[in-house]
Amino acid sequence: MTAAHYLAVGGGLVAVAVLVVLWLLVTARRRIPLERRRYRPDQRQSALGSFSGRVLQGTDKLLGPRDGAIEEALDLAGYRIRPADFVVLIGSGTVAAFAIGLVLRGAWAGAFLAVLVPIGAFLLLRLRTDRRRRKFGLQLEETLQILSGGLRAGYSLPQSANTVALEAEEPTSTEFARVLNESRVGRPIVEALEDSARRMKSEDYYWIVQAVAINREVGGNLADVLEGVAATIRERVQLKRQVDALAAEGKLSAIILMGLPPAVFGMLMVTNPTYVAAFRESLIGMLMLAAAAVLLTIGGLWLRSLTRIKF
Numbered sequence: 001m002t003a004a005h006y007l008a009v010g011g012g013l014v015a016v017a018v019l020v021v022l023w024l025l026v027t028a029r030r031r032i033p034l035e036r037r038r039y040r041p042d043q044r045q046s047a048l049g050s051f052s053g054r055v056l057q058g059t060d061k062l063l064g065p066r067d068g069a070i071e072e073a074l075d076l077a078g079y080r081i082r083p084a085d086f087v088v089l090i091g092s093g094t095v096a097a098f099a100i101g102l103v104l105r106g107a108w109a110g111a112f113l114a115v116l117v118p119i120g121a122f123l124l125l126r127l128r129t130d131r132r133r134r135k136f137g138l139q140l141e142e143t144l145q146i147l148s149g150g151l152r153a154g155y156s157l158p159q160s161a162n163t164v165a166l167e168a169e170e171p172t173s174t175e176f177a178r179v180l181n182e183s184r185v186g187r188p189i190v191e192a193l194e195d196s197a198r199r200m201k202s203e204d205y206y207w208i209v210q211a212v213a214i215n216r217e218v219g220g221n222l223a224d225v226l227e228g229v230a231a232t233i234r235e236r237v238q239l240k241r242q243v244d245a246l247a248a249e250g251k252l253s254a255i256i257l258m259g260l261p262p263a264v265f266g267m268l269m270v271t272n273p274t275y276v277a278a279f280r281e282s283l284i285g286m287l288m289l290a291a292a293a294v295l296l297t298i299g300g301l302w303l304r305s306l307t308r309i310k311f
Contacts, residue, residue: 070083070086070087071083073125073129074086074125076125076129076132076133076199077124077125077128077129077132078128078132078170078171078174079125079128086121090117090118090121093117093121094114094117094118095114097110097113097114097116097117098110098111098113098114100113101113101114105269105273108280109269132171133200133201133202135170135171136171136172136175136200136202136205137200137202137204137205137237138237139168139169139172140172140202140204140205140208140230140233141230141233141234141237142168142172143164143168143172143176144208144226144227144229144230144233145230146160146163146164146167146168147160147161147163147164147226148222148223148226148227148230150163151222151223151226152223157189157212157216157222158180158183158189161176161179161180161189162176162180164176165177165179165180175196175199175200176196178192178196179192179193179196182195190209190212190213190216193208193209193212194206194209194213196209197209204229204233204236207229207232208226208229211225211226211229243309247307247309250303250306250307251307253303254300254303254304254306254307257299257303258296258299258300258303261292261296262296
């Protein structure tokens with residue numbers, strides 16, 4: 001066979017292979033049902049998912065106007081969950097705690113653990129909010145440096161705030177991102193900053209907002225003003241740290257004195273329940289427990305006023 005014959009045979013084989021591939025593609029596409037070739041997400045839901053959805057919808061309707069307050073509390077604490085989810089989570093934890101206490105020690109222990117769950121959730125929100133606000137106050141000096149540096153570089157105030165939102169740490173970045181989003185939808189940036197200062201409850205931050213508001217009305221070099229405020233804040237932070245170091249011993253003593261009586265009583269309930277059963281079985285015992293709780297609360301408030309120094 002000559003070279004021409006080999007080329008003819010090779011070309012024929014290639015043509016046959018192409019026709020076979022095209023035929024397979026066409027027939028395979030025809031075999032696929034129409035509903036499989038269209039994107040249609042599965043709308044089916046399990047019984048558990050349907051039940052949880054109905055519970056969340058009912059909780060959302062039950063909250064009503066209180067939904068905004070819970071959402072703000074969660075936002076201040078740094079939690080990105082819906083109020084209905086949070087309430088359902090607390091309710092589930094309460095039921096589980098009551099069941100555990102009921103199985104282990106009876107109805108009294110179940111009720112005690114059930115009450116502890118919402119109280120613990122509230123205390124956790126308060127603790128997270130206070131920690132977040134304190135961290136925001138410690139970051140103000142760095143925030144002012146970024147703002148003043150951006151203004152000296154020729155940026156506008158919104159552009160400098162955008163730099164803070166991108167480069168600063170939490171929670172400063174989140175707060176300034178929220179300020180920028182509110183200003184982009186038409187709210188004046190000074191009002192957004194004032195609302196942020198109200199959420200953070202920072203007097204130093206409020207001074208910064210007032211300096212910005214005055215500068216936007218009367219003009220001047222805002223970068224110099226912010227640097228002066230930063231120097232003042234730096235000195236206040238140093239003084240605050242010295243005061244916190246001196247008051248640390250008193251705060252630790254207050255925590256130990258407040259936590260020791262409940263800890264001892266709880267340990268006795270677990271290790272020797274008959275020893276503390278007399279407090280629940282007689283009226284005098286119940287009155288003694290109530291008086292101890294009242295006196296412990298008064299003592300805690302007094303110790304808090306002694307160790308909480310405002311300046």
